[in-house]
């Protein structure tokens with residue numbers, strides 16, 4: 001029962017009104033029927049009927065929203081009164097949050113990509129745990145997004161990382177590892193230790209997180225690592241960063257095989273407008289870089305941490321994705 005208005009009413013009343021008005025009404029009839037079907041599928045109309053103006057028989061079969069959207073596409077640009085229209089109609093499609101009740105751990109969750117992913121995951125019903133080194137910033141971030149808990153430690157400190165995961169209650173659904181950024185130093189200016197750090201640290205961090213988190217992770221959950229598209233080209237300025245970048249996709253795929261059925265994926269970002277990016281520029285230099293990106297990127301705008309967060313949450317919720325690298329750079333790698 002839908003209320004005082006129902007599909008049968010539409011089937012009878014709308015053509016009658018239409019005939020009376022001399023108008024072509026099939027499009028209007030279909031639109032109203034679709035609206036009712038959507039409303040019934042999603043229980044949008046729940047109030048008891050306030051008045052009954054026509055006898056209502058058993059309702060005709062209803063279309064659920066996905067079917068309705070398909071029908072809407074098929075009926076695009078209906079002819080009304082002999083005039084073609086390209087107007088579109090938005091049908092409300094309420095849905096379940098994608099990460100309802102799932103625990104998401106953000107290693108590096110107090111700023112930038114990690115913090116925005118926490119915010120997005122919360123909006124999808126997740127419980128989030130944030131880590132970072134600076135306890136004050138971490139606390140502010142936790143209040144900002146309503147985090148379940150926080151832990152302040154350096155992710156490169158293997159014993160501290162192990163302690164954190166040992167103390168974390170099960171189950172963990174997803175873990176995003178952001179944390180430290182690369183150092184851009186010419187190769188000949190680097191010491192052996194620096195090279196080992198730059199190439200090894202990111203892989204070692206992924207590995208230590210995998211080792212400690214995976215036993216507590218739910219099948220189908222994902223470990224998400226961060227890489228970049230900028231380092232794919234070779235340049236003097238990038239130094240060791242290109243080699244470090246190149247190691248991540250095969251590392252991710254190999255880890256995905258070992259950790260299955262836990263999934264492992266890699267996000268490769270270009271310039272993302274975060275506090276980290278700001279550290280590479282002066283204030284004017286940063287604005288100039290943004291302007292350059294707006295002018296030259298195929299998407300005509302700067303990629304923000306919310307964009308990466310949207311991708312991260314999609315990878316968390318899409319259980320078909322593992323061992324893969326997902327580029328998100330607005331086309332930057334093809335124009336610079």
Ligand SMILES: NC(=O)c1ccc[n+]([C@@H]2O[C@H](COP(=O)([O-])OP(=O)(O)OC[C@H]3O[C@@H](n4cnc5c(N)ncnc54)[C@H](OP(=O)(O)O)[C@@H]3O)[C@@H](O)[C@H]2O)c1
Pocket residue numbers: 107108109110111112113114131132133134135137153154155156178179180181182226227228229268269270271272273274275276277
């Ligand atoms: N922004 C970009 O354009 C871009 C592009 C490609 C890839 N990435 C990668 O994405 C990751 C995140 O970048 P972002 O731009 O979001 O950086 P961000 O804005 O600087 O945020 C980094 C977060 O990680 C934490 N963190 C940093 N070092 C840490 C450590 N050693 N141990 C624990 N937590 C640490 C920071 O908090 P504390 O400082 O308090 O520890 C902060 O919460 C980095 O790995 C970066 O290389 C960034």
